Amino acid sequence: MAYTKYKQKISTITLPTPFLVGPVNVYLIEGNEALTLVDTGPRTEEGWELLCNELLERGYTTKDIEQIILTHHHPDHVGLIDRFENAKITGHPKLKPWLEKNESFLNQTINYLMNLYKSHGMNERMIEHIYNLNMSYLQFTCKAKVDHPVRSGDEVPGLKGWKVIETPGHAQTQIMILNEEEQKAISGDHLIKHISSNAIIEAPYSGQEERSKSLLQYRESLLMLKNYPIKVSYSGHGDPIADISALVDERVQEQNLRAGHIKELMGNDALTCDQITQLLFPKVYKKQPELTFSETLGHLDLLVSTGQAETEQKAGTIFYKAY
Ligand SMILES: [Zn+2]
Structure with missing residues (x-):
C-alpha cells in the first residue's frame, strides 16, 4: 500500500x-x-x-x-x-x-436528563447539583x-x-x-x-x-x-x-457481577434507580452523582434486557423489581 x-x-x-x-x-x-x-x-x-x-x-x-x-x-x-x-x-x-454549542440541543439534552433523574427518584437538590456540575464542565470546552x-x-x-x-x-x-x-x-x-x-x-x-x-x-x-x-x-x-481480548472479557465479567450484585441488593423490593444507586455506591454517590446514576441505570437496563428485572410506574416514578 x-x-x-x-x-x-x-x-x-x-x-x-x-x-x-x-x-x-x-x-x-x-x-x-x-x-x-x-x-x-x-x-x-x-x-x-x-x-x-x-x-x-x-x-x-x-x-x-x-x-x-x-x-x-x-x-x-x-x-x-x-x-x-x-x-x-x-x-x-x-x-x-x-x-457548535447548539443552544436548543444543549437545552433539550439537559432538560431530558433532569426529567430522567426525577422520574428515577432523584431528589431536587441532587438534580440541581448535577445541573450545576454540567454547566461548570462547559468552561473546559x-x-x-x-x-x-x-x-x-x-x-x-x-x-x-x-x-x-x-x-x-x-x-x-x-x-x-x-x-x-x-x-x-x-x-x-x-x-x-x-x-x-x-x-x-x-x-x-x-x-x-x-x-x-x-x-x-x-x-x-x-x-x-x-x-x-x-x-x-x-x-x-x-x-x-x-491484550485487548482478555481486558474485554474482564470488563464484561465485571458488568455481569455488578448486575448480579444489584439484584441481590434489590431483594424482593421495588426500588427506584436512585435508591439502588445509593445502596450500590454509599460513599461516592454524593461525589459523583451523575456517573453513579449512569452506572446503576445501565446495569438495570442490562437486567431488564435479560429478563431478570422489570419496571413499574407509580405516579410518574419508575421502580425496578428483580426476579
Ligand atoms: Zn470520556
Whole structure:
C-alpha cells in the first residue's frame, strides 16, 4: 500500500485535567499525510502550555497541526481545538451540536436528563447539583465545527491506512481509529487499562425518540473489538493495552457481577434507580452523582434486557423489581 512509504510515528502527550479521571492522553501522529493530533485535552492554561511545549520539543508549533481527530465529545478531550488555527476537525457526526454549542440541543439534552433523574427518584437538590456540575464542565470546552464527519468503515482523512470504527457506549460520539496493517488502534475512552469506562447515559439525539441503552451498546462495542487484529490500543487515559481480548472479557465479567450484585441488593423490593444507586455506591454517590446514576441505570437496563428485572410506574416514578 502507498502509505508504507511514510515513516509513521505515534507519540503520547499526557496532559493534566481538573477531573477525577486524572491526566488525559493526546496522540501526535507524524509521518503520514497530515500532521495529526488525536484529541487535545481540556481547556486549561496549564494543559495548553504543556501541549505547546511538548509540540515544540518535537519541532512543531500549534500552527503546524493540520488536523485533529476527536475520539468523543467529553471536555477532557476537546477543550483546546479552536486554538489550532490550521487544523481541520474530524469526528463522529453527533459531535456537531456539542462543538457548535447548539443552544436548543444543549437545552433539550439537559432538560431530558433532569426529567430522567426525577422520574428515577432523584431528589431536587441532587438534580440541581448535577445541573450545576454540567454547566461548570462547559468552561473546559470551546466552540468549533466538525469539518469531516466520519462513520464506521470510512478512511480517516489525512491518515492513509487508518479507518474509523464507531464504538458507542462510553459516549454516543465515541470512535476508534484503526491501522490494520500495523495492528494499532487509538481508542479514546472506549477501553482503558486501569479503570472501567462508564457507559454514560445521554439524552436522545435529533431523530431519536428514546435514549440509547448505553451499557448494552457498550458491551456490543466491547465485544466487537475481538473481531479486529489489534496488537496495541492507545487509550485516552493510562497505558496502552496489549491484550485487548482478555481486558474485554474482564470488563464484561465485571458488568455481569455488578448486575448480579444489584439484584441481590434489590431483594424482593421495588426500588427506584436512585435508591439502588445509593445502596450500590454509599460513599461516592454524593461525589459523583451523575456517573453513579449512569452506572446503576445501565446495569438495570442490562437486567431488564435479560429478563431478570422489570419496571413499574407509580405516579410518574419508575421502580425496578428483580426476579
Ligand atoms: Zn470520556
